[in-house]
Amino acid sequence: MATEFHNLQELRQSPSLATKVFIQRDYSEGTVCRFQIKFPSELGSRIERTLFEDTVKTLNTYYAEAEKVGGQSYMEGCLACATAYFIFFCMETRYEKVLKKISGYIQEQNEKIYAPRGLLLTDPVERGMRVIEVSVFEDRGSSGSSPSSNVSSGISQR
Amino acid sequence: MLHLRVAEPMRECEYSQISTRSSTPMETPYKKRTPKRRKWQAFPGRNKFYCNGRIMMARQTGVFYLTLVLILVTSGLFFAFDCPFLSMQITPAIPVIGGVLFVFVLGTLFRTSFSDPGVLPRATPDEAADLERQIDVANGSSSGYRPPPRTREVVINGQTVKLKYCFTCKIFRPPRASHCSLCDNCVERFDHHCPWVGNCVGKRNYRFFYMFILSLSFLTIFIFAFVITHVILRSHRYGFLNTLKDSPASVLEVVVCFFSVWSIVGLSGFHTYLISSNQTTNEDIKGSWSSKRGKGNYNPYSYGNIFTNCCAALCGPLPPSLIDRRGFVQLDTPQSIPPTNGITMYGSTQSQSHMAAATPLLQSEPVILTDEAFLPGRTSLGGPCSGALPLGGHPTPPTSTPNLSCDNDMLPLRNEQSDGLRHHHTDGGHHHFLTPEEAPSPPGMLPCGSPLGHSHTIQGFYNPASQDSLHEDSVRGLVKLSSV
Numbered sequence: 064m065a066t067e068f069h070n071l072q073e074l075r076q077s078p079s080l081a082t083k084v085f086i087q088r089d090y091s092e093g094t095v096c097r098f099q100i101k102f103p104s105e106l107g108s109r110i111e112r113t114l115f116e117d118t119v120k121t122l123n124t125y126y127a128e129a130e131k132v133g134g135q136s137y138m139e140g141c142l143a144c145a146t147a148y149f150i151f152f153c154m155e156t157r158y159e160k161v162l163k164k165i166s167g168y169i170q171e172q173n174e175k176i177y178a179p180r181g182l183l184l185t186d187p188v189e190r191g192m193r194v195i196e197v198s199v200f201e202d203r204g205s206s207g208s209s210p211s212s213n214v215s216s217g218i219s220q221r
Numbered sequence: 222m223l224h225l226r227v228a229e230p231m232r233e234c235e236y237s238q239i240s241t242r243s244s245t246p247m248e249t250p251y252k253k254r255t256p257k258r259r260k261w262q263a264f265p266g267r268n269k270f271y272c273n274g275r276i277m278m279a280r281q282t283g284v285f286y287l288t289l290v291l292i293l294v295t296s297g298l299f300f301a302f303d304c305p306f307l308s309m310q311i312t313p314a315i316p317v318i319g320g321v322l323f324v325f326v327l328g329t330l331f332r333t334s335f336s337d338p339g340v341l342p343r344a345t346p347d348e349a350a351d352l353e354r355q356i357d358v359a360n361g362s363s364s365g366y367r368p369p370p371r372t373r374e375v376v377i378n379g380q381t382v383k384l385k386y387c388f389t390c391k392i393f394r395p396p397r398a399s400h401c402s403l404c405d406n407c408v409e410r411f412d413h414h415c416p417w418v419g420n421c422v423g424k425r426n427y428r429f430f431y432m433f434i435l436s437l438s439f440l441t442i443f444i445f446a447f448v449i450t451h452v453i454l455r456s457h458r459y460g461f462l463n464t465l466k467d468s469p470a471s472v473l474e475v476v477v478c479f480f481s482v483w484s485i486v487g488l489s490g491f492h493t494y495l496i497s498s499n500q501t502t503n504e505d506i507k508g509s510w511s512s513k514r515g516k517g518n519y520n521p522y523s524y525g526n527i528f529t530n531c532c533a534a535l536c537g538p539l540p541p542s543l544i545d546r547r548g549f550v551q552l553d554t555p556q557s558i559p560p561t562n563g564i565t566m567y568g569s570t571q572s573q574s575h576m577a578a579a580t581p582l583l584q585s586e587p588v589i590l591t592d593e594a595f596l597p598g599r600t601s602l603g604g605p606c607s608g609a610l611p612l613g614g615h616p617t618p619p620t621s622t623p624n625l626s627c628d629n630d631m632l633p634l635r636n637e638q639s640d641g642l643r644h645h646h647t648d649g650g651h652h653h654f655l656t657p658e659e660a661p662s663p664p665g666m667l668p669c670g671s672p673l674g675h676s677h678t679i680q681g682f683y684n685p686a687s688q689d690s691l692h693e694d695s696v697r698g699l700v701k702l703s704s705v
Contacts, residue, residue: 083347083351085347085348085351088395090375090377090382090384090395090396091375091376091377092377092378093377093378093396093521093522094395094396094397094409094410094522129538129540130537130538130540131538132529132532132533132536132537132538136536136537136538137532137536139536139538139539140428140532140535140536140537140539141536143539144428144432144535144536147324147325147328147329148328148329148332148429148432149328151539156538156539156541157538158538158539158540158541159541162541188543190342190345190348191341191342191392191543191544192543193341193344193348193392193395194348196347196348
């Protein structure tokens with residue numbers, strides 16, 4: 064585990080990126096937006112499994128809420144159709160509102176959980192909703208380990 | 222440090238060069254502050270953008286204008302020549318309903334034509350490299366020959382679906398996505414590319430497209446019916462020939478509507494069927510879910526009943542655009558493994574030192590390093606540009622080099638900016654994808670475009686003065702690394 068405290072600002076200024084881990088989409092339930100909850104081995108030493116899985120599960124819940132085909136989306140759809148879709152110029156769709164909530168959540172998770180461990184989550188919407196990108200920074204606190212060995216050990220785990 | 226200042230002013234100059242806040246030798250020729258570019262200006266697909274990125278269409282828009290002209294002229298003639306008679310003789314509701322239909326048709330047409338159909342942004346270099354690694358591990362294949370087509374299988378609702386790897390976009394396409402060869406984009410829930418609306422029809426604009434053809438069917442039938450009514454009523458009163466003399470436009474309207482009705486109503490019917498069974502045109506044509514393929518073959522995306530399928534397609538949530546056309550191209554990504562090489566391109570000396578610094582970070586991508594090592598033999602400016610090309614494994618290096626000059630503030634930090642290189646696509650090269658194994662051959666990748674590219678590159682090269690502070694900090698950080 065990282066012994067040195069990082070804050071988010073310090074991380075953003077530090078170019079000591081070791082590697083990036085990508086959490087892919089889970090298409091087993093169709094085209095709805097869902098990410099795989101499988102815990103990647105590269106993060107094994109950096110963060111607790113449960114914390115990470117909770118983050119991904121919460122994100123999946125948010126996306127499910129955004130894409131839910133139900134009463135509210137029908138209302139929105141019918142209203143939009145009735146106005147020849149001109150209403151989209153004035154109104155924010157439910158999906159957009161949920162995406163804003165998601166980016167707030169990711170920011171909060173980064174500040175509280177990931178940055179102190181030398182990790183950084185990138186909002187999936189910036190990656191075309193394909194992946195959750197986890198940037199792994201050098202663990203400056205760990206003694207004796209050079210950046211190259213960190214990366215090569217991370218890669219060899221694949 | 223003090224003694225240096227006194228005794229060796231030259232040394233002091235060198236130190237000040239390293240600091241990103243002061244002017245570097247590369248910076249002085251380019252005093253002009255390069256404006257921030259919007260992402261649509263660096264979009265890799267073959268799309269046209271208008272109104273500063275608000276409007277997005279395919280490259281060929283001629284047929285769209287034809288559609289527009291036909292609708293406007295026919296409706297205009299109807300309102301001008303037929304409506305006065307009809308509103309007086311029958312009811313004034315006719316032009317009102319006609320007007321509502323007309324507005325609806327135009328609104329949905331513009332929505333379909335101008336909006337993002339659901340384009341998937343291309344993979345960032347890191348993502349692409351990560352996928353390549355996973356594929357190589359899975360295949361166990363060696364470089365030297367082109368590996369077999371890459372697919373992934375996933376089980377959706379009990380049905381096995383194959384996800385194909387897109388060599389242009391460097392992603393595994395989500396289910397139902399397809400790559401449009403005309404627009405050179407992967408589009409989610411790709412239905413078809415419609416020249417009549419001048420755009421692809423995909424996840425985000427399918428409902429607008431359906432509403433367009435549905436309302437156009439109604440409008441066409443409406444105009445056809447009431448023009449015939451007009452002609453008949455007038456003929457009873459004034460005779461057929463006189464009617465034709467008084468209202469010659471009616472003939473034109475009838476002809477246009479008659480020929481349109483078959484195709485448009487037919488298309489509406491076809492798409493109604495597709496929506497009710499939750500299929501795309503693409504899937505229907507290929508027979509993906511047809512029972513002819515096998516006994517157990519069924520559509521895993523269908524909700525089971527027609528009503529739910531229709532509601533989901535037409536009234537489901539509308540996802541926002543993933544390509545963020547009007548956003549500004551970001552320079553704030555120091556946290557990106559390959560582009561650390563890009564940052565080095567201030568001058569050859571610095572590039573050497575940065576290369577050394579970046580080496581530990583690039584152990585996973587030795588081919589790129591090789592390319593880097595190759596570059597210092599070229600000009601200090603031209604080299605880095607072409608060197609940046611394989612970092613993302615871009616498929617169109619020949620046309621990329623000239624355009625690096627345009628994307629001057631994108632060159633050094635290319636995490637997000639892999640798109641920028643494909644600004645101007647040519648037909649010939651665009652499917653020549655670049656795997657990391659193929660990367661180390663920049664000269665081969667740069668035919669006729671390169672001389673122009675090099676000179677052009679010098680003009681609009683990356684101007685450090687336009688960086689934001691985040692980038693400056695990261696560069697300073699790299700310099701510290703190199704001094705270790």
